[in-house]
Amino acid sequence: MSARIVILGGGTGGTLTANRLRRSLASADASITVVDADDRHVYQPGLLFVPFGLADAADIVRPRSRQFHDGIEYHQSGVDHVDVGADEVHLLDGSVLDYDVLVVASGSRLVPDETEGLTGPGWMERVFTFYDLPGATALAGALAKFEGGRLVVNVVDLPIKCPVAPLEFCFLADWYFQERKIRDRVTISYVTPLDGAFTKPTAAHALRGMLDERGVELVTEFNTGAVDGSVGRLVAYDEREIDFDLAVVIPVHSGAAFVGASPGLGDELDFVDTDEHTLQSKVKPNVFAIGDAASLPISKAGSVTHFEGETLVENIQRYLRGEPLDRSYDGHANCFIETGFHKAMLIDFNYDQEPVGGRFPGRVGLPLLKESRLNHLGKLMFQWFYWHALLPGRDIPGITPDMPRAGKDLSARVGS
Ligand SMILES: Cc1cc2nc3c(=O)[nH]c(=O)nc-3n(C[C@H](O)[C@H](O)[C@H](O)COP(=O)(O)OP(=O)(O)OC[C@H]3O[C@@H](n4cnc5c(N)ncnc54)[C@H](O)[C@@H]3O)c2cc1C
Numbered sequence: 001m002s003a004r005i006v007i008l009g010g011g012t013g014g015t016l017t018a019n020r021l022r023r024s025l026a027s028a029d030a031s032i033t034v035v036d037a038d039d040r041h042v043y044q045p046g047l048l049f050v051p052f053g054l055a056d057a058a059d060i061v062r063p064r065s066r067q068f069h070d071g072i073e074y075h076q077s078g079v080d081h082v083d084v085g086a087d088e089v090h091l092l093d094g095s096v097l098d099y100d101v102l103v104v105a106s107g108s109r110l111v112p113d114e115t116e117g118l119t120g121p122g123w124m125e126r127v128f129t130f131y132d133l134p135g136a137t138a139l140a141g142a143l144a145k146f147e148g149g150r151l152v153v154n155v156v157d158l159p160i161k162c163p164v165a166p167l168e169f170c171f172l173a174d175w176y177f178q179e180r181k182i183r184d185r186v187t188i189s190y191v192t193p194l195d196g197a198f199t200k201p202t203a204a205h206a207l208r209g210m211l212d213e214r215g216v217e218l219v220t221e222f223n224t225g226a227v228d229g230s231v232g233r234l235v236a237y238d239e240r241e242i243d244f245d246l247a248v249v250i251p252v253h254s255g256a257a258f259v260g261a262s263p264g265l266g267d268e269l270d271f272v273d274t275d276e277h278t279l280q281s282k283v284k285p286n287v288f289a290i291g292d293a294a295s296l297p298i299s300k301a302g303s304v305t306h307f308e309g310e311t312l313v314e315n316i317q318r319y320l321r322g323e324p325l326d327r328s329y330d331g332h333a334n335c336f337i338e339t340g341f342h343k344a345m346l347i348d349f350n351y352d353q354e355p356v357g358g359r360f361p362g363r364v365g366l367p368l369l370k371e372s373r374l375n376h377l378g379k380l381m382f383q384w385f386y387w388h389a390l391l392p393g394r395d396i397p398g399i400t401p402d403m404p405r406a407g408k409d410l411s412a413r414v415g416s
Contacts, residue, residue, distance in 0.1 A: 003030040003320050006089055006099040008079050009256070010036035012044075012391070013291030013305040014105035015067045019393035020313040022069045030320070032071070033097060035089065037078040039064045042133055043386055044161065045302065045379075048168055048338065050136035051143050051248075052176050057133055060383075067391050079106070082262040084284055101286050101316055104265070104272050106256035108161055108292035108300055114252040115156050115227060122229015127247045130169065131161070142246060143176065148185030149245030154234055155192045156224045157252045158199075159269075161292060161300045164347070166190065166250050167197065167207055168338045174214040175340030189217040191234065191242060196220060200354040203347055206369050210339060224249075253300070255293055271295035276351065277327040279312040285319065288312055298331040298351060306390050307332040307401040332403040334360070336379035344375035350403040359407040361398050368408065 005021060007014045018034050025032075046060030065074045078092035082102065089097040110131055112118045118127065128142060129135040151173060153166050160166075170190050177183040190197070190211060196204035197211060197218060211218050225237040227249060234242045254260075255270030265283055267273050273282040274294040281287040281294075290312050291305035298304055311329040318325050331351030336344045346366050347355035359365040366375055389396050 002028060003100045004098060005030050005032045005101045005103070005316065006097050007032065007034045007103040007105055008082075008089065008258075009105035009107055009291075009293065010034045010064050010067070010074065011041065011105065011107050011291070012302045012386075013107070013293070013309065014103070015041070015064075015391045016306065016309045016393050017103055017105060017290055017312060018072045019067075019069050019391065020309055021316065022071050023393060024313060024317060027071050031073065033073040033075055034068060035075045035077060035079055035091065035097070036064055037076070037092075039076060041067055043383055045165075045386075046383060047130055047133065047136045048165055048172070050133070051128075051130050051139040051169075052172050053140055053144070057137060061133070062387065067387075069392070079256070079258040080261065081258050082265055084262060084264050084287065087286065099286075101288065101319065103312070103316070104259065104281070104287065104289040104293045105291055106259065106293050108159075108253040108271075109256055110251045111254050112249075112251035115224060115249075117229065118156075118227045118249060118251060120227075120229060122227075122232070125229065126232060126245065127227060127229040127249060129249055129251055131165075131250055139248065143173075146186070146246055148182055150187045150189065150243060151246045151248070152189045152191055152234060152242060152244040153248045153250075154222075154224055154227075155194075155250045157193055159300055160250050160253050162302075162335065163199065163299055164207075164335055164337045166192075166248075167211070169248060170211065170216045171214065171340040172338060174216060187217065188215070189219055189242065189244075191219040191222045191224070193223050194220060200349065202357075203355040203369065206345075207337075210345075210371075214340075253292075259293070267295055269295070276331065277311075277329050278315050278325040279308055279329060280315060280319070280325060288316060288319075296331070299333050299335070301333055301335060302386070302390075303335060304331075304333045309393070310401045328402065330402055332401060336375055336382065338376065338379055339371050342376050343371040343373055344379045345369060345371050346375045346378065348403060348408075353403060353405075353408070353410075356409050358409040361400070361404045362407045365398075365407055 049055035197207040259266035
């Protein structure tokens, strides 16, 4: 009997899962259907570059339907809800898809309306986000017109996608205003709910030093309760206030709305409760999750989604054969951090190992936790790998799903 595999979301995780599965499973053994609401696949790491005029929409958007191998059915519609008990997906176009295996790959969603005033007066005029394409594009216009004053980059709450992207924005803003020769007229403040620049101590220490070097003010433990775009002010729950001339806000994230509308599928933030080593959901054995949609104790990042893919695809096949699941996903994550002036830093970590110095992926390789031009080239080249290797489900030479330990300086201490 042919198994019916339905994948909800055709972004990073849904696409690579479908393509990897199609290479592993004959069409006679399984049908693969991917559902997504639109036909625009955005290379999201490219959103960072749009506000600074270093990329535009044409560079980072491709037709979603063209990213799938032959033998994968692409169904363009929003998902309304999943009936987990009946193994059915109900779509907004009225169709119902029955499945034997469901993969939730619907990512995370920006919910700016959760913050009082954020989408009120001033939204898209002096208050922006670069976390989606309309926001990043509008922000490019506002930055080009900005002649001086206080720029505030504010993370409202965690989790967010790519937690280092707001820091990268600060580094690039420092570079951008220097290029425009108005840096002395701009104050840049990074305002975060965390107690440091990042969650992991060694990386937080390094990133804090980099903010200091660039004269970027770090404001910690600031839990934004309201944004007043008419006067230009962030207000915290503890009543602290920060004035701004231009605000770049990373709104609260949640899982896809349909997850919340599907009884039993999601947690309180509409993410899917998922086993951190197998990617099988805790909801029902035939439901799996990948990428941002899964509630795992690791960053929401494309690299994480990529590394999860191999274990997930293996486990869907094991599930169909009735075999015990592979528990090998170790939380591997890595990220190039653009630091301005054609340099970038690389971090590599997993559930147990925080980012440390050394080299990646082995003793000879890219420098970790250190700015270099090589890392900047790596960041730029990654876009090519994304479209040509990662999404099609090909292996990237030298990059394994498990976090490599060789090359890492595991004796490093914070501040050393
Ligand atoms: C500014 C920015 C910079 C980033 N930089 C990096 C980086 O440098 N490195 C890195 O590793 N990661 C980075 N990321 C994060 C990375 O892009 C995401 O973590 C990754 O895309 C997650 O993949 P996903 O498949 O889970 O979700 P997505 O790729 O977001 O795909 C989810 C899909 O589900 C679809 N969907 C959602 N709801 C529905 C519905 N109801 N009906 C139908 N379809 C639906 C969406 O349309 C979307 O196509 C960045 C993200 C941002 C925003």
